[in-house]
Amino acid sequence: xxxxxxxxxxxxxxxxxxxxxxxxxxxxxxxxxxxxxxxxxxxxxxxxxxxxxxxxxxxxxxxxxxxxxxxxxxxxxxxxxxxxxxxxxxxxxxxxxxxxxxxxxxxxxxxxxxxxxxxxxxxxxxxxxxxxxxxxxxxxxxxxxxxxxxxxxxxxxxxxxxxxxxxxxxxxxxxxxxxxxxxxxxxxxxxxxxxxxxxxxxxxxxxxxxxxxxxxxxxxxxxxx
Amino acid sequence: xxxxxxxxxxxxxxxxxxxxxxxxxxxxxxxxxxxxxxxxxxxxxxxxxxxxxxxxxxxxxxxxxxxxxxxxxxxxxxxxxxxxxxxxxxxxxxxxxxxxxxxxxxxxxxxxxxxxxxxxxxxxxxxxxxxxxxxxxxxxxxxxxxxxxxxxxxxxxxxxxxxxxxxxxxxxxxxxxxxxxxxxxxxxxxxxxxxxxxxxxxxxxxxxxxxxxxxxxxxxxxxxxxxxxxxxxxxxxxxxxxxxxxxxxxxxxxxxxxxxxxxxxxxxxxxxxxxxxxxxxxxxxxxxxxxxxxxxxxxxxxxxxxxxxxxxxxxxxxxxxxxxxxxxxxxxxxxxxxxxxxxxxxxxxxxxxxxxxxxxxxxxxxxxxxxxxxxxxxxxxxxxxxxxxxxxxxxxxxxxxxxxxxxxxxxxxxxx
Numbered sequence: 001x002x003x004x005x006x007x008x009x010x011x012x013x014x015x016x017x018x019x020x021x022x023x024x025x026x027x028x029x030x031x032x033x034x035x036x037x038x039x040x041x042x043x044x045x046x047x048x049x050x051x052x053x054x055x056x057x058x059x060x061x062x063x064x065x066x067x068x069x070x071x072x073x074x075x076x077x078x079x080x081x082x083x084x085x086x087x088x089x090x091x092x093x094x095x096x097x098x099x100x101x102x103x104x105x106x107x108x109x110x111x112x113x114x115x116x117x118x119x120x121x122x123x124x125x126x127x128x129x130x131x132x133x134x135x136x137x138x139x140x141x142x143x144x145x146x147x148x149x150x151x152x153x154x155x156x157x158x159x160x161x162x163x164x165x166x167x168x169x170x171x172x173x174x175x176x177x178x179x180x181x182x183x184x185x186x187x188x189x190x191x192x193x194x195x196x197x198x199x200x201x202x203x204x205x206x207x208x209x210x211x212x213x214x215x216x217x218x219x220x221x222x223x224x225x
Numbered sequence: 226x227x228x229x230x231x232x233x234x235x236x237x238x239x240x241x242x243x244x245x246x247x248x249x250x251x252x253x254x255x256x257x258x259x260x261x262x263x264x265x266x267x268x269x270x271x272x273x274x275x276x277x278x279x280x281x282x283x284x285x286x287x288x289x290x291x292x293x294x295x296x297x298x299x300x301x302x303x304x305x306x307x308x309x310x311x312x313x314x315x316x317x318x319x320x321x322x323x324x325x326x327x328x329x330x331x332x333x334x335x336x337x338x339x340x341x342x343x344x345x346x347x348x349x350x351x352x353x354x355x356x357x358x359x360x361x362x363x364x365x366x367x368x369x370x371x372x373x374x375x376x377x378x379x380x381x382x383x384x385x386x387x388x389x390x391x392x393x394x395x396x397x398x399x400x401x402x403x404x405x406x407x408x409x410x411x412x413x414x415x416x417x418x419x420x421x422x423x424x425x426x427x428x429x430x431x432x433x434x435x436x437x438x439x440x441x442x443x444x445x446x447x448x449x450x451x452x453x454x455x456x457x458x459x460x461x462x463x464x465x466x467x468x469x470x471x472x473x474x475x476x477x478x479x480x481x482x483x484x485x486x487x488x489x490x491x492x493x494x495x496x497x498x499x500x501x502x503x504x505x506x507x508x509x510x511x512x513x514x515x516x517x518x519x520x521x522x523x524x525x526x527x528x529x530x531x532x533x534x535x536x537x538x539x540x541x542x543x544x545x546x547x548x549x550x551x552x553x554x555x556x557x558x559x560x561x562x563x564x565x566x567x568x569x570x571x572x573x574x575x576x577x578x579x580x581x582x583x584x585x586x587x588x589x590x591x592x593x594x595x596x597x598x599x600x601x602x603x604x605x606x607x608x609x610x611x612x613x614x615x616x617x618x619x620x621x622x623x624x625x626x627x628x629x630x631x632x633x634x635x636x637x638x639x640x641x
Contacts, residue, residue, distance in 0.1 A: 009450055015457035019464065080449045088506070102453035102487055105460040153525065168463040172480050179522065191529040216473025218463065218480070 033057030074115035104173035259351035387411035583636035590630035
């Protein structure tokens with residue numbers, strides 16, 4: 001996958017790039033409006049991460065340029081502007097998703113994967129990790145052809161893990177992903193443990209390996225064993 | 226007491242006292258003057274009698290003219306008769322009635338015989354005069370008082386009307402709204418000065434408020450970027466190698482603190498946005514559906530603490546921003562869960578026009594500061610802004626949110 005990260009804040013850009021790189025992903029960066037405009041006109045990407053406040057111009061203009069060029073890139077807006085109007089106008093102008101800063105990198109990755117999936121596979125939409133196969137349209141999970149039943153939360157959790165395979169995902173990020181960031185109810189996220197335990201149990205019972213591991217008490221990681 | 230009323234009262238009392246004193250002085254003076262005139266007449270009569278006695282050597286015939294009587298009496302007692310003026314009654318023959326009179330007792334000597342002479346005059350004319358003067362004075366007094374009252378009522382009211390209009394506008398002054406104070410035009414310098422000062426103050430207050438608000442807004446905005454960086458760096462840090470559980474626990478604490486700071490910032494930004502009425506996606510919201518969805522969304526959180534939920538949802542629509550409706554319900558639900566004890570319960574009742582959320586809880590009744598910013602119970606882990614935001618959202622749409630503590634339950638009621 002080729003991803004263009006348009007973000008003027010260097011530290012944040014670096015974190016994003018280092019998180020997204022690897023597993024065959026290529027990241028390019030742009031830090032100014034004109035820099036971004038140039039790259040968009042010259043190259044093609046699978047997904048563009050677009051910050052709205054850029055030196056040199058408004059990020060929304062970049063979005064309209066992408067749409068004007070009739071490009072197929074998925075555009076994910078990342079902005080500190082927690083403004084509903086920005087969100088609405090961004091989505092109306094054809095952005096595929098909108099993520100408000102600050103965000104967890106795991107959330108960003110999951111959103112990027114979702115945007116790319118939606119762009120690339122119109123029709124059947126499959127996702128897999130070793131013996132785990134997911135039909136995203138039918139919302140079915142199969143382990144080596146054997147159908148298993150997951151709750152909505154377990155299903156979302158599994159996709160989240162596979163999108164972030166090999167990465168440590170914090171409990172905090174999982175809670176926000178599953179319950180939304182406006183729900184600020186719990187100060188310990190131990191209740192997530194139950195959901196993860198159930199998911200692992202269902203996967204292992206159906207014949208999959210136990211890929212999900214607890215990491216230092218902070219979070220969890222799904223990786224090849 | 227109103228200023229006009231107070232002024233009126235002082236004015237009337239003073240006028241009344243002065244007029245009364247004037248009346249009394251007037252009365253006494255006139256009385257004195259008229260009595261003096263009567264006495265002079267009596268003395269003239271006395272002189273005439275004396276002259277008559279001296280000229281003719283006999284007493285004049287006792288006269289009884291209109292308004293004047295003269296009587297003679299031999300002084301047999303041998304006492305010297307003192308010359309004396311006094312008041313008495315005067316019998317008017319023609320009108321056959323007693324009138325007030327003034328008399329002079331004196332004496333004349335005739336052929337060695339001492340006679341007591343009484344000269345009486347009717348005072349009725351002078352009394353009539355005094356009465357007339359008194360009536361005129363009274364009428365003038367009443368007229369003056371009435372006109373003072375009327376002037377005070379109508380003229381003062383008109384004169385003060387710019388003051389009251391300015392006052393009304395100052396009362397209605399809302400710091401968050403942009404309307405200027407537009408005072409009534411007046412020729413009275415004091416009121417013009419008042420209007421100018423009120424306007425200057427309003428402008429200054431608005432400016433300070435705007436600056437403060439934009440400061441908060443900007444500070445929150447500016448803080449978001451470093452927070453985003455810290456958050457992403459922590460995420461990156463976690464990917465870099467292996468950590469011990471002790472290190473993990475430190476990282477988790479940092480995450481929690483950052484999470485709180487982010488939440489706090491977002492809440493402050495949201496408050497500013499609601500205050501500035503910058504949230505515009507007003508639409509008809511099916512509350513029955515929304516509350517139902519929220520219950521599902523919070524399902525796991527209810528279960529976590531073993532809470533039982535009782536819901537009675539009737540169809541009801543409300544016009545507001547979907548975004549704010551979400552936040553409002555999130556805050557109230559989260560509070561009901563956060564401040565509950567395990568095994569407790571929550572009642573959610575939606576009726577046409579009202580939503581009630583009541584729950585069992587750990588603490589006693591909350592104090593009446595609960596809707597204020599940063600007011601929270603000692604055990605609360607929240608930002609202390611949830612209820613302030615809820616209240617602000619309700620205020621934006623004219624809903625009324627209230628809190629009660631009844632039968633050991635915390636009860637929040639929103640009237641739409």
